Amino acid sequence: MTEEIKVLIVDDHQLIREAWTAILQMTNRIKVIGTAETAEEAYEVCSIYRPEVVLMDINLKNSNGFDATEKICNSLPKTRVIGLSLHDDVALVKKFLSKGAKGYLSKNTSREELVAAIDAVMNDKIYLAADIKEKFINQIIDTEKPAEKELTNKEIEIVTLISQGFTSKEIAEKIFISVRTVETHRHNILKKLNIPNAAQLSSWAKDKGYI
């Protein structure tokens, strides 16, 4: 009998935290040592209780899970972080893995797969959900359309604000830069993503989980 695997669950919805705890507790090999609501809380719990695996929802309320993942992976390299998200976007997954995460699951994965993923990362393997693997392959095959360019942090910040309906002027006042700078970012963003206007950008941002 091996020891129990210590897991931390990070999600901003109580019902989901409790539900995942429940299904992990059903196996007697995994022990949920705690849950966290925010990125900050997640890091604190990690540094104190040293879980072996962290299940991290990407779409947290105030922060986006990326920073917390990076921080945890850098300072506690023994901790394996597995990402979980409703939005299975390839670029997002890549970015997440680049932060040091060891796995990625969509919410379409089964209970068995969740446990399999935990076992995999415990054996120092990278685990990707089947449907995400498939998307990766599809994107590689799709040589026609060039890979979607990645947005910079500032651009993401501005995308979020545009998508919420703020005008360039309002954004400028809000983050203390010139209106012209906001307009430049705006233009660059639309060009990078090949999107014609703010309405469609807003729709895009929602799909990606930026809002």
Place this chain on the structure above:
Amino acid sequence: MTEEIKVLIVDDHQLIREAWTAILQMTNRIKVIGTAETAEEAYEVCSIYRPEVVLMDINLKNSNGFDATEKICNSLPKTRVIGLSLHDDVALVKKFLSKGAKGYLSKNTSREELVAAIDAVMNDKIYLAADIKEKFINQIIDTEKPAEKELTNKEIEIVTLISQGFTSKEIAEKIFISVRTVETHRHNILKKLNIPNAAQLSSWAKDKGYI
């Protein structure tokens, strides 16, 4: 010992279906008789297995849970539908309840509250999550802003197109009306909803499930 309460879970994410099943099975008074991914499937399962309670996620992939709820409540009045959503929007909740639902929970509710809600609706009570109740009260207190006006069918059609990023000109060509007419609709929509621009409208429309 009372009989077990038969529950159906409707959500388009497997992991969430399994997780909720797990926490409900932990009580030995509730039995999850099945799960469904889509609105159609939900209705079919209901008409065959006659669950006493249906836990319905509003944000389903292709349909928005409203039609399924209405259909179930009309043809199987003994079935109590409880709505579950990430978006705890007051107008949405009202609409959902008007379709015949008996309860509404946000994903911030606890496991205990989930069970309490099921017990409540079994006793023919209406159950609203604490945070949603609060929002209801806040909106009533907010006498300043009048209740959100409803959009006409044409307006909804145009909202959908605007939100997808089509310009007024494109919409005009697409549905064979004058650009000026589209602009009039556009203006009326923003005024009715008290929304300042297309980007925010797009966000709004996504939340409402119009796209």
Place this chain on the structure above:
DNA sequence: TCATTTTTAAGTAGTTATACTTATAATTAG
């Protein structure tokens, strides 16, 4: 350190959106 990327800013121009108002035909509800 050096090269690259990012963030900042502004110029010029054309397009689209938003805010109001007015108005008529078509449809719908009582």
Place this chain on the structure above:
DNA sequence: CTAATTATAAGTATAACTACTTAAAAATGA
């Protein structure tokens, strides 16, 4: 049938957005 609502269209004016270019300070990475 009549009244109200809805869908249609246009006028006028202002604000905001989008396209494209140039450019320099700042941050980042190798």
